[in-house]
Structure formats: C-alpha cells, structure tokens
C-alpha cells in the first residue's frame with residue numbers, strides 16, 4: 001500500500017526536526033512502513049502550503065525568501081498524485097520548545113487541520129503533538145487549540161516509534177527517506193537519538209520527566225549512522241537525549257563508543273555535534289573525561305546547551321530545575337578549559353550555551369538581576385559562551401506547570417518586563433561575548449547560504465546552534481562559502497565572502 005509522511009516539523013526539549021534537521025520520527029516511520037512492504041513518500045508542510053495556498057506556483061521571491069515554502073521536497077512534483085492515491089497520511093508535528101528558525105516555519109495545529117480538510121484518506125497525527133502535551137509554536141502561551149476530529153487516530157507512539165526494541169530496526173531501515181528531504185545531501189542534519197526521559201531533574205515546564213528513562217544501545221545507534229552515511233549524509237547531531245553526558249548513566253566507555261564509532265564509520269563526516277547537557281553531569285566525577293572525549297571526536301562549533309533556565313535560586317527551587325548557579329558556573333569553566341580553542345573551520349571546538357526561560361514560578365524583577373549578575377560574571381572572568389537562548393515558557397498540559405492552576409501566573413504578571421530583560425541580556429552580554437569569541441577578521445569556513453533578505457544573504461555552518469552570518473550582497477543560495485567577519489550584530493555577524 002502507499003503511505004505518505006507529512007513532516008510539519010518538531011522541536012522538543014530533546015530532539016529537533018526543523019529543516020535543515022531531519023528528525024527521528026519520519027525516519028522511524030519510514031523504517032516501520034518499509035518493513036511491512038509499503039511504498040513510502042515523504043512530504044513537508046511547505047510542499048502542502050505551496051500546493052494549497054499557491055496552487056503549486058511559487059510566487060516571485062525577489063526580495064525576501066518566503067520561509068513558509070522554502071523546504072520543498074523532491075516529491076512535490078508528484079504531490080497531487082500522492083495525496084490522491086495514498087491509503088494513509090501520517091502527520092508528524094509538535095513543538096514543545098517554542099522557537100524561531102532561520103529558514104523554516106513549523107506547522108501549527110490549526111493550519112495543519114485546515115490544509116488537510118479535503119485530503120481523503122486515513123489520517124494519523126503522531127510526534128509530540130500526538131501526546132497529551134499538545135503543541136505550541138509561540139512561547140508565553142498555552143497549548144494550541146484545534147479541532148482534531150479530522151484525524152482517524154492520534155497516537156504519539158504510532159507504529160511503536162517510541163519502543164526502542166522496534167527502533168533498533170526501524171532506525172537503519174528508515175534511513176532511505178533522507179533522499180526525499182529538501183536539504184539532502186549537503187545541508188541535511190540528521191538528528192540522532194541516544195535516549196529519552198530525564199535522569200537529573202523534574203523541571204516544572206518540561207515534558208521529558210514523564211517519559212520512562214531509557215537509552216538506545218550504541219550498536220543500534222551506530223548502525224543507523226552507518227546507513228545514513230552510506231546514503232550520503234555527512235552532518236550528524238547526537239541531539240535527541242536530555243543530557244549527552246548521562247548516556248548509559250554516564251558510562252564513559254559507552255560514550256566513547258558513540259563518538260569514536262561515528263568517526264570510524266564515517267571517515268568523511270563533516271559535522272558531528274551534540275545537544276543537551278545538564279551542568280550537574282559536567283561537574284560530576286566523570287565530567288572532565290567526557291568533555292575531553294567530545295572535544296577529541298566531535299567537529300568544531302560544538303555546543304553543550306545547558307538548560308539553566310534561571311540563575312534565581314527561588315525560581316530554581318520552585319520549578320525543581322536541574323542546577324543552582326554555582327553548578328552552572330563550574331560546568332561553564334570545565335567546558336571552556338577543554339573546548340575554547342578554535343578549530344579548523346574558525347569555530348571554537350566546544351563551548352557552553354545557556355537557555356533562559358521567562359515566566360517560571362517564583363519569577364520577579366529580582367530574577368533578571370540574578371541572571372545579569374551571573375552572566376556578567378562569566379563575561380568579566382573571560383569565560384566564553386556560544387549563545388544564550390531566551391524564551392517565554394510554553395505552558396503545556398500534563399506538565400507540572402500546566403497542571404498547576406496558578407501555572408502561568410508569572411507570565412501574565414511579568415510580561416511587560418520581558419522585552420527590556422531580553423534586550424539587556426542581548427546588549428550587555430551577547431554583543432560583547434560575540435565580539436570576544438569571534439573578533440573582526442575571524443575567518444569561518446563552510447557557511448551554507450540559506451535565505452535572502454533584500455540585498456543581504458544569510459547562512460550558517462551545518463551544526464548545533466550555528467552562528468548566523470549575514471553577507472551584504474546576494475550570493476548563490478545552496479552553496480558553501482568561506483567568509484571573514486566584518487561586524488557584530490546582537491546575535492549574529494556580518495561578513496564578506498572570501499571564496
């Protein structure tokens with residue numbers, strides 16, 4: 001039978017599936033369906049938008065790239081035939097970590113429902129949006145509301161894609177679907193899963209503590225990487241886990257197997273990065289050893305994203321966050337000690353990044369003072385941060401915050417301050433930090449150009465939280481360039497193209 005997977009993109013505390021990333025769900029689904037002998041097509045929500053809103057004719061994009069329809073899959077030319085002949089459409093969707101993206105816009109539930117009204121086949125909703133937590137693209141709000149009755153089934157574990165015994169085979173068998181992705185091969189980042197659930201904390205806003213803690217065996221992970229590599233994928237991120245250092249409960253040999261194994265299997269790998277790290281694991285007894293392994297085997301530009309969320313002790317306690325400020329400080333020092341050196345592509349090898357969330361319980365004006373105090377301390381002491389992510393909390397049902405009748409109270413109370421708090425961090429921390437980490441004249445290699453905005457072109461290296469680079473002229477999209485940094489914006493740099 002014929003099946004289509006409609007990727008509306010996913011973003012979770014552990015796991016990214018927004019282009020250029022291809023998340024795990026479409027790949028596992030493709031594996032499961034192909035094992036049953038079905039024909040499988042991959043489509044993106046951009047395909048569907050172009051088909052429905054623009055009648056398959058992309059409007060002229062002379063000045064600014066329309067990122068709602070930028071990620072068109074090779075299957076687009078067959079979309080009418082695919083939608084008219086499939087037996088089932090499996091929709092992958094769900095944002096649990098609201099964000100903004102350089103070159104894509106995930107589908108929100110009301111939009112997805114409206115686009116699928118006249119698609120006549122069995123429809124299934126899976127991915128994070130198929131869970132009790134729902135989905136929310138914008139921070140500072142409750143879960144999206146939509147009439148989901150058009151779906152015949154809503155199941156986050158459809159075809160048992162969350163069952164690691166099944167995933168062992170689904171993962172490598174589903175690798176073939178990468179060839180149908182819009183960013184394949186050069187820009188595509190394959191998000192790789194190593195575990196689920198959270199070992200170290202029960203943060204009030206987070207969905208991960210509700211998952212059973214488990215890890216994928218390294219052999220299965222490496223078999224999947226090998227299958228992807230053999231198909232031409234060159235960029236990988238160990239990103240679908242809550243803490244990379246906690247893999248197999250912090251087993252150094254198992255972590256080394258993942259890292260060294262990927263390098264041995266993929267001699268021409270371009271990117272090997274990680275994502276989430278809990279600072280508490282970095283300051284633990286094996287933290288330095290694991291840090292050294294990451295620096296040795298990963299490629300430069302790597303970031304340990306620390307979910308600090310707040311440096312205000314009251315907020316940390318009230319939301320049962322994963323670390324106090326002193327722990328984050330020590331962890332930042334350790335990563336800097338081993339990772340701050342620049343690598344061959346112009347990026348520091350491995351730096352910490354910090355996530356901050358506004359709207360948590362116990363938040364007050366004092367919270368911003370504490371955040372600034374600690375961030376200034378890092379800056380003054382010469383510690384480098386790759387980036388600071390600031391967002392307003394999404395209050396999702398089924399989380400401690402979402403189920404608390406008073407959850408979200410601080411959001412309403414403090415919303416008027418957020419713009420100025422954010423601006424203060426951007427101006428007083430981000431900008432000087434960017435100047436320090438990437439002084440004028442720094443040469444960066446492998447900047448893949450993705451979008452136009454007027455006479456400017458924006459791109460970045462494939463990777464985890466890559467630095468956005470703007471060039472003051474229009475150069476070819478879809479190509480890689482070396483650039484020299486000429487100026488600093490609050491969170492990005494401008495540069496001139498060298499080659």
Ligand code: SF4
Nearest residue numbers: 198201203206242322
């Ligand atoms: S540390 Fe907190 S935010 Fe991070 S995965 Fe665990 S519960 Fe979620």
